[in-house]
Amino acid sequence: MAPKIKIEDTTGSGEKITLTIEGAEISEKRVVQVLQMLRLLKSSGGGVVEEGESMKERIWRVIVENFGDGTWFSIRDLYNVASREMPDLKVTAVSTYVSRLVGEGRLVKRGSKPNTRYRVQSVRREAAYP
Known part of the structure; x- marks a missing residue:
């Protein structure tokens, strides 16, 4: 069977998007x-904050929009980008939510303080079963 990559995401308005790529190469x-x-x-x-969107969802959206291509980033990098959209945001809040996202497996962590970097978990290949 050919390898298969499945990408699922949910928009801020609650729409579920599922994309599948399948092929030999x-x-x-x-x-x-x-x-x-x-x-x-x-x-x-247009970057509009959805009604009822939690802080964690907002931070995750900023991560995906700005670092979703696999770019490594620091807490400070994320804070600098996110604070433009959320002016009252504190760097400690960013750190807390990033730690939670690492715990959930959505982010990968590399290094130790003060050189810790994070990135979005790689797309996983799913085995295609008959």
């Missing part, structure tokens, strides 16, 4: 293109 370039398309679909809301 799935290129990294194709996966990046799909992720960029997903970013465009999600950002079509």
Whole structure:
């Protein structure tokens, strides 16, 4: 069976998006293109904060929009980007939510203080079963 990559996400308005790439040779370039398309679909809301969106969801959205391509980032990098959208945000809150996202397996952590870096967990290949 050919490898299969499945990407699922939910927009701020609650719409579920599922994209599947299947084929003998799935290129990294194709996966990046799909992720960029997903970013465009999600950002079509113009960066408007959805009613009822939690702080954790807002921070996760900022991470995916700005670092979703696999770029490593620090707490300070994320804080600098997120604070433009959320002026009352504190760096300690960013740190707390990033730790929770690491615990959930959504982010990968590398290094130790003061050089800790994070990135979005890589897309996993799913085995296709008959």
